[in-house]
Amino acid sequence: MKMDFSFKPAQISTERALALKAEIELFNAQYCATLDRGNIEDWPLFFVQDALYRVTSRENSDLNLPVGLVYAEGRDMMHDRAVAIARTQMYAPRYMLHLVTNVRVIDEAINGDIEAEANFMLMQTLVEGPSTVHLVGNYFDTFTRVDGKLLIKERQVIFDTAILANDLVFPV
Amino acid sequence: MKMDFSFKPAQISTERALALKAEIELFNAQYCATLDRGNIEDWPLFFVQDALYRVTSRENSDLNLPVGLVYAEGRDMMHDRAVAIARTQMYAPRYMLHLVTNVRVIDEAINGDIEAEANFMLMQTLVEGPSTVHLVGNYFDTFTRVDGKLLIKERQVIFDTAILANDLVFPV
Amino acid sequence: MKMDFSFKPAQISTERALALKAEIELFNAQYCATLDRGNIEDWPLFFVQDALYRVTSRENSDLNLPVGLVYAEGRDMMHDRAVAIARTQMYAPRYMLHLVTNVRVIDEAINGDIEAEANFMLMQTLVEGPSTVHLVGNYFDTFTRVDGKLLIKERQVIFDTAILANDLVFPV
Numbered sequence: 001m002k003m004d005f006s007f008k009p010a011q012i013s014t015e016r017a018l019a020l021k022a023e024i025e026l027f028n029a030q031y032c033a034t035l036d037r038g039n040i041e042d043w044p045l046f047f048v049q050d051a052l053y054r055v056t057s058r059e060n061s062d063l064n065l066p067v068g069l070v071y072a073e074g075r076d077m078m079h080d081r082a083v084a085i086a087r088t089q090m091y092a093p094r095y096m097l098h099l100v101t102n103v104r105v106i107d108e109a110i111n112g113d114i115e116a117e118a119n120f121m122l123m124q125t126l127v128e129g130p131s132t133v134h135l136v137g138n139y140f141d142t143f144t145r146v147d148g149k150l151l152i153k154e155r156q157v158i159f160d161t162a163i164l165a166n167d168l169v170f171p172v
Numbered sequence: 173m174k175m176d177f178s179f180k181p182a183q184i185s186t187e188r189a190l191a192l193k194a195e196i197e198l199f200n201a202q203y204c205a206t207l208d209r210g211n212i213e214d215w216p217l218f219f220v221q222d223a224l225y226r227v228t229s230r231e232n233s234d235l236n237l238p239v240g241l242v243y244a245e246g247r248d249m250m251h252d253r254a255v256a257i258a259r260t261q262m263y264a265p266r267y268m269l270h271l272v273t274n275v276r277v278i279d280e281a282i283n284g285d286i287e288a289e290a291n292f293m294l295m296q297t298l299v300e301g302p303s304t305v306h307l308v309g310n311y312f313d314t315f316t317r318v319d320g321k322l323l324i325k326e327r328q329v330i331f332d333t334a335i336l337a338n339d340l341v342f343p344v
Numbered sequence: 345m346k347m348d349f350s351f352k353p354a355q356i357s358t359e360r361a362l363a364l365k366a367e368i369e370l371f372n373a374q375y376c377a378t379l380d381r382g383n384i385e386d387w388p389l390f391f392v393q394d395a396l397y398r399v400t401s402r403e404n405s406d407l408n409l410p411v412g413l414v415y416a417e418g419r420d421m422m423h424d425r426a427v428a429i430a431r432t433q434m435y436a437p438r439y440m441l442h443l444v445t446n447v448r449v450i451d452e453a454i455n456g457d458i459e460a461e462a463n464f465m466l467m468q469t470l471v472e473g474p475s476t477v478h479l480v481g482n483y484f485d486t487f488t489r490v491d492g493k494l495l496i497k498e499r500q501v502i503f504d505t506a507i508l509a510n511d512l513v514f515p516v
Contacts, residue, residue: 014370014493022193029275030276095332097308099271099293099308099445101271101273101443102377103373104377117377119373121293123293131332132305133474162469194362194365194366195358197365197447198362198365201448204446270446271446293465
């Protein structure tokens, strides 16, 4: 499991990094569109079977604290969480919109795994209300290739914004 | 006229989708720069002669209501609207800044038309004031190619943010 | 020194513009990650030795006033400023996050210099607080190539947001 997200200069060629960057951008755009449309039950399909998904505050991440706001290991656990969220109707209806920028490819391993990062902003709009910043932060990802297509092996979401600990957290 | 924006997996190759994605990103960057610089009279030039441009709230769009906040069919109607906006000085001076992200290419038809989507955030800054979120939402586009260059055949702007119905709406 | 940022249609091929756009996006992503991680002392390494860096309000820029909020000529001056900021502990700890979008390549000169623009949003999060918009605006850049890699020859940051004149300004 990846424990070190410190900046490493890419060992791959610029040409290769740019090709992977475009592919990851498209992947993230489809991932976010699925969430923003509310198709939360399709969300686990962007991960490999035994993937790791974790959402942690930047403060805890900087302190190397293993406490995550959300932790899911494997598609099944993600699916359970996704279904729970999709069926919960206790909160006011709202629209979510992800903006993902600044994708950078860190490295590509011999086995084809790709380490990449991105910045994101998650906007929230309560019905009949203004749009407000819900969360900003980074994706720290490891992608792998299955049948030629990218899937997430590990997505660590580190967010800057302070949020309430008991806030229901939509997938980011 | 396009009535269904539901997610469809792209029928085109990943390679082709990535090439079109980059081209559309550049197109959108130029489109937005033209608006943000206040060159509103040049705005219709990004569309084909009989293009459709519509701005609708996500709520109305979800309900399939044909009510749009802005509706323009054809460059002439866009030009009239653009000129009206450019000459209206009733509102306080402000700067607009578009941030477009998450471009995804849905499909490319045999005739070369391209169906694509994007997320946008439109920031507004009143002179001497802070920058605030004016509008966030999606572009649902059909591009076509004229003399090798992309032009918009149809741009449906669906925004999440609730705004005042009588708010003067700049092109998005 | 560049004095005119008016829009000029690109003289280079679309293919070349798209290749440069991707390269600049990756450059900006690394530039911003360095700042957002707080590695401010590495910031001058993204510039050539005698580069120009300036931060100006859009209001002053529109009036062609030479008054900049920040002005640094050469890596040494940038380094001094960077060190001063890094060592100043008078302000509350905060996280910064840059979102860079809408990169557009304007032109590539015979000598390889590239003129490009981008939009940015700089988010600020005070520890235990919400994330707020600190600054939005444009980069107006000239890049040059050293040993095959891009470096900044000139970066003019024009921001829309009104900010306090005596606010300590982090590199943008």
